[in-house]
Amino acid sequence: MEGVDKEKVQRIIYEMSKGSKYFENEKRKEAFIKQKIESLRAQRAKLTEKDISHFQMIVNKRILELDGSRDLSKIWLHTDMDAFYAAVETLENPLLKGKPLAVGGMSMICTASYEARKYGVRAAMPGFIARKLCPELIFVPTNFGKYTYYSEKTRNVFSKYDPDYIATSLDEAYLEITEICKQRSISSEEVAAELRNTIYQETGLTCSVGVAPNRMLAKFEFQLVEIGYTDLIALYWNIPVCSDINKPNGQFILPNDRDAVMTFISSLPIRKVGGIGKVTEQILREVLGISTCTEILQKGALLHALFSHCSTGWYFRY
């Protein structure tokens, strides 16, 4: 996000955390991960050329299998309300509009408005640190009743597009829109735009949408939309993006085409993939030098050698 002085934010977070129990615990965990990384490195060093080519064969076979079983016949749509809790509070109290707002308390905040994010304030940040970062930050206590109410409204809309929609939280859901597109012979892009518009009409709230052949990819795209990659990706793909798209309140469509999928994922950072968090990212980077999805495929043999069957398959699952 533009306008965030990352260094300053980091420094303040550090100053505020230093010496706390939480901080000590984090240090302990970090040390543990370091150790794990060392042991994986040692294991890797022991691998012979022969081992590697052996694993390479296994991996090639598996990738081929998975590639063959990829289902491109479905169209999945992922929606996520923009700064949901904060947006609801603003809707009910227009005085909060345009102000840096945090939903939560001094110990923990669960949502930050976009204005607050400019100061480095984030969800899952303790309130007292957020207040340090942004002294004029307005705190509103969480009120799940309200969010559930609005969530119901959005779900009513979802069910019109897919009665079996999958809600993963109050503000997030997956819809399979293959049938709708066919029935009404409209593109997924039109469905996405219409859905966003309907939700806005019904609730006064905006959401971001990603469309792709499967749920993982659909969600992946949503994240890119959210962090402002929209223009870049549209350019990259040469896909027209509706001009009314701004950073939150955006959408992105990935066509159901193998090459499109492969190109799309190839250069993107693994951290953006659902399920790969801070720790896994660090391990893959420091042990194998992997930071993009292409490198996952390139270093498949090593992955197979060092990690369990299950998680290796998991890393290849696109």
Next chain:
DNA sequence: AGTTGAAGGACCC
């Protein structure tokens, strides 16, 4: 010996 199930981590919102 393989299975299973509890406990603990990582991750997500």
Next chain:
DNA sequence: CGCCAGGGTCCTTCATAT
């Protein structure tokens, strides 16, 4: 001044029991 959630899923690891 001190304050770092709570509820969920999925994966890995580790096996006795006074």
